[in-house]
Amino acid sequence: MKRIAVLTSGGDAPGMNAAIRSVVRVAAAHGVETMGVQQGYAGLIAGAFTPMTVRSVGGIIGMGGTVLGSARCPEFRTEQGRRQAIAQMQAHGIEGLVVIGGGGSQTGNLMLHRMGFPVAGVASTIDNDLYGFDQTLGVDTALNTALESLDRIRSTASSHHRAFLVEVMGRDCGYLALMTAIAGGAEQVVVPEVETNPDEVARELRQAYERGKSHAIVVVAEGARYNAERMAAHFREHLDQLGFELRVTVLGHVQRGGTPTAFDRMLGTLSGAMAVELLLSGRYGYIAGWLAGKVQALPLEEVVGHKRELDPKVLQLAEVLAQ
Numbered sequence: 001m002k003r004i005a006v007l008t009s010g011g012d013a014p015g016m017n018a019a020i021r022s023v024v025r026v027a028a029a030h031g032v033e034t035m036g037v038q039q040g041y042a043g044l045i046a047g048a049f050t051p052m053t054v055r056s057v058g059g060i061i062g063m064g065g066t067v068l069g070s071a072r073c074p075e076f077r078t079e080q081g082r083r084q085a086i087a088q089m090q091a092h093g094i095e096g097l098v099v100i101g102g103g104g105s106q107t108g109n110l111m112l113h114r115m116g117f118p119v120a121g122v123a124s125t126i127d128n129d130l131y132g133f134d135q136t137l138g139v140d141t142a143l144n145t146a147l148e149s150l151d152r153i154r155s156t157a158s159s160h161h162r163a164f165l166v167e168v169m170g171r172d173c174g175y176l177a178l179m180t181a182i183a184g185g186a187e188q189v190v191v192p193e194v195e196t197n198p199d200e201v202a203r204e205l206r207q208a209y210e211r212g213k214s215h216a217i218v219v220v221a222e223g224a225r226y227n228a229e230r231m232a233a234h235f236r237e238h239l240d241q242l243g244f245e246l247r248v249t250v251l252g253h254v255q256r257g258g259t260p261t262a263f264d265r266m267l268g269t270l271s272g273a274m275a276v277e278l279l280l281s282g283r284y285g286y287i288a289g290w291l292a293g294k295v296q297a298l299p300l301e302e303v304v305g306h307k308r309e310l311d312p313k314v315l316q317l318a319e320v321l322a323q
């Protein structure tokens with residue numbers, strides 16, 4: 001291979017820039033040129049390619065977001081869109097592609113692979129919903145950001161003897177919520193994977209109040225049937241029964257922005273390097289990510305289309321700890 005391309009797709013994740021930098025520099029070390037694709041699959045279809053050099057990726061390792069831009073691209077879900085993307089790469093002399101993104105992006109990547117185009121992936125999403133890996137790129141930073149917010153909320157909650165519903169991201173996956181709840185010492189956690197009765201949550205808030213707690217924090221995953229807004233709406237009728245006054249904070253995109261942690265910079269760097277090495281050694285259709293204490297490659301066929309489950313023991317522990 002003499003020329004490859006790299007793109008970032010789906011929700012951006014802190015550490016994507018470290019991965020881009022690593023792809024460009026490792027490829028350059030092998031005498032391979034890298035084209036940067038703007039705005040994910042949309043740029044691939046449009047042929048929005050820019051040559052990247054070892055200098056052009058200088059100074060980005062500590063930056064949040066992605067210098068290439070990211071997008072959600074409905075057109076890429078169509079056969080015609082993907083054909084056009086391959087035609088654009090062929091017209092520009094691109095022989096391999098690195099896709100940095102989450103489950104949706106890697107589904108699209110697998111489709112390119114099945115169409116015979118040489119691809120590699122980097123497992124990257126703050127949701128940690130990719131099957132097969134322990135931790136995806138961006139999760140560590142997002143978790144630390146959510147935790148910092150939770151700590152701030154706890155101090156004001158405590159001063160006012162309030163209960164808070166704090167909503168964290170994660171799409172259909174409760175991983176971020178569960179980890180934020182455990183590491184942040186929350187009183188309760190509500191995740192999509194477990195059916196939660198809001199009346200039960202209200203009862204537990206009441207009990208915490210009666211036990212003399214100065215505050216109570218419920219971490220709610222955005223994908224739960226009763227997300228923070230719906231849970232609060234359900235409580236509205238009988239707020240006086242909670243004991244605490246109630247407030248709601250939706251952390252939202254705050255969790256996705258900001259400077260990547262040391263772990264995410266390392267993970268992005270090691271995964272980006274592995275993705276290039278996979279392509280250059282002719283092992284196509286693999287994705288690099290964090291598994292069992294190191295960066296490893298798994299076949300996209302194994303990763304895509306499976307649902308990642310929460311560890312039931314960790315869920316149980318969250319309950320035990322909230323006393």
Ligand SMILES: Nc1ncnc2c1ncn2[C@@H]1O[C@H](COP(=O)(O)OP(=O)(O)O)[C@@H](O)[C@H]1O
Binds near residue numbers: 010073111
């Ligand atoms: N089933 C699919 N087939 C082809 N492309 C897909 C598919 N699912 C997602 N994609 C592409 O990947 C993009 C990003 O997916 P999305 O689920 O939004 O983010 P993430 O990759 O972070 O999970 C989508 O906008 C679309 O272009």
Ligand SMILES: O=P(O)(O)OC[C@H]1O[C@](O)(COP(=O)(O)O)[C@@H](O)[C@@H]1O
Binds near residue numbers: 011012102169222
């Ligand atoms: O930024 P948007 O388009 O509002 O999307 C929000 C969604 O993106 C995420 O932040 C990241 O999800 P993906 O990695 O699947 O793109 C989800 O947690 C959230 O549900």
Ligand SMILES: [Mg+2]
Binds near residue numbers: 102
């Ligand atoms: Mg996703």
